Amino acid sequence: MGRCPECGAWGTVVEELVGRRPAEPARDVSTEMLGSPDGDAAARSPTGVDELDLVLGGGLVAASIVLLAGEPGVGKSTLALQAAMAMGAHREVLVVCGEEAPPQVRARAARIGAVADGVRTMSNPELGAVLGAIESAAASLVVVDSIQTMFDPEIPSAPGSVSQVRECGARLARAARDNGVTLVLVGHVTKEGTVAGPRVLEHLVDVVLQFEGDRSGGVRILRALKNRFGSTEEVGFFEMRPEGLVAIRDASAYLLADRCAGLPGSVLAACVDGRRPFVCEIQALVATTEGGPVRRSAVGIDPSRLPLLVAVLEQRAGIPLGNMDVFVSAVGGLRVPEPAVDLPVVLAIMSAWKGASFAEDAVAFGEIGLAGEVRQVAAADKRLIEAANVGCTRAFVPRNFSGARDGLELHRLGHVRDALDAIGAQC
Numbered sequence: 001m002g003r004c005p006e007c008g009a010w011g012t013v014v015e016e017l018v019g020r021r022p023a024e025p026a027r028d029v030s031t032e033m034l035g036s037p038d039g040d041a042a043a044r045s046p047t048g049v050d051e052l053d054l055v056l057g058g059g060l061v062a063a064s065i066v067l068l069a070g071e072p073g074v075g076k077s078t079l080a081l082q083a084a085m086a087m088g089a090h091r092e093v094l095v096v097c098g099e100e101a102p103p104q105v106r107a108r109a110a111r112i113g114a115v116a117d118g119v120r121t122m123s124n125p126e127l128g129a130v131l132g133a134i135e136s137a138a139a140s141l142v143v144v145d146s147i148q149t150m151f152d153p154e155i156p157s158a159p160g161s162v163s164q165v166r167e168c169g170a171r172l173a174r175a176a177r178d179n180g181v182t183l184v185l186v187g188h189v190t191k192e193g194t195v196a197g198p199r200v201l202e203h204l205v206d207v208v209l210q211f212e213g214d215r216s217g218g219v220r221i222l223r224a225l226k227n228r229f230g231s232t233e234e235v236g237f238f239e240m241r242p243e244g245l246v247a248i249r250d251a252s253a254y255l256l257a258d259r260c261a262g263l264p265g266s267v268l269a270a271c272v273d274g275r276r277p278f279v280c281e282i283q284a285l286v287a288t289t290e291g292g293p294v295r296r297s298a299v300g301i302d303p304s305r306l307p308l309l310v311a312v313l314e315q316r317a318g319i320p321l322g323n324m325d326v327f328v329s330a331v332g333g334l335r336v337p338e339p340a341v342d343l344p345v346v347l348a349i350m351s352a353w354k355g356a357s358f359a360e361d362a363v364a365f366g367e368i369g370l371a372g373e374v375r376q377v378a379a380a381d382k383r384l385i386e387a388a389n390v391g392c393t394r395a396f397v398p399r400n401f402s403g404a405r406d407g408l409e410l411h412r413l414g415h416v417r418d419a420l421d422a423i424g425a426q427c
């Protein structure tokens with residue numbers, strides 16, 4: 001059956017085998033006290049990749065299951081291989097390469113760094129072979145790239161199907177925990193942005209890492225969506241280079257390195273992703289439409305916010321944008337979905353509409369409501385500190401913000417009409 005008669009979705013019907021005998025209770029059951037001292041259960045092993053260790057909370061926990069998810073081509077395999085090579089210098093590591101042949105993996109490993117002696121590879125994606133390798137090998141870290149290539153011959157479905165992913169993931173996780181092995185599963189992300197499966201792996205693992213970024217750009221962002229052993233508020237920044245992924249220590253300096261100041265439609269935005277603040281450039285372009293429907297295009301920000309902000313500018317500030325195309329972009333291939341970029345977007349659109357450049361040493365942040373009011377956002381102090389670090393001297397903030405920052409001249413805005421007046425004063 002291709003289509004579910006209940007919800008109308010396609011390709012979601014999964015075969016379930018019935019008629020099995022219920023499992024008999026085990027006779028030898030061992031238990032232990034929760035407070036029994038048995039070493040440090042949360043002892044971490046650094047991966048050798050600083051940004052990855054930051055997101056993980058210090059490194060990989062022994063016998064934990066980590067899911068590294070992302071779109072095809074974003075760099076998941078490269079990141080996993082770099083961590084495996086770094087850890088292979090002082091322990092045994094097994095890399096199950098279901099998508100590539102071992103010579104291809106060796107060639108990529110040689111390109112991104114020296115191949116560690118402790119790293120072994122196998123290209124057999126059959127579940128039984130991998131389980132046997134986990135039990136017989138002395139590896140303390142196993143990387144499976146990717147879980148969508150694994151298959152169990154006893155399940156009558158193709159690799160990558162829901163049944164295969166669920167069964168292979170569950171049995172691999174059980175084998176890893178029974179043998180005290182840390183398991184890293186590389187998983188693909190669907191067009192809808194969820195882990196292919198769908199989402200059946202997220203309940204089986206201890207840590208879910210999301211690796212995202214524009215494949216045409218250089219910036220990659222690593223974030224933890226789930227972490228049983230630490231915080232999910234840390235974010236790692238990487239740059240994709242020919243020699244592999246390189247950590248970006250100062251994200252703001254990297255994002256603003258190519259900025260051409262003094263151009264209309266360019267405004268600096270103070271953003272926070274997790275616990276990490278950074279300053280990026282928001283650009284806007286306003287052009288008169290020569291017939292046909294107007295376009296509202298957003299790259300790097302929430303696309304549903306742009307029509308809303310344009311409507312607010314028309315109704316609350318009296319800016320005639322009804323017959324104009326409006327394009328907005330977060331420069332650098334970033335995705336900045338937080339509402340704090342509303343005010344920078346509005347200022348950039350106003351600057352582009354007036355055809356006058358905004359102050360190059362000014363930064364802005366704030367959420368815009370439907371009534372045109374400028375609302376407060378979280379972590380305002382962090383944003384101002386980062387803005388001062390990159391050399392900004394002025395900041396446009398919500399009116400109700402009560403803080404202050406030495407070296408920054410604060411301009412408090414309560415409404416988009418105030419933003420329009422600020423454009424006239426600063427441009």
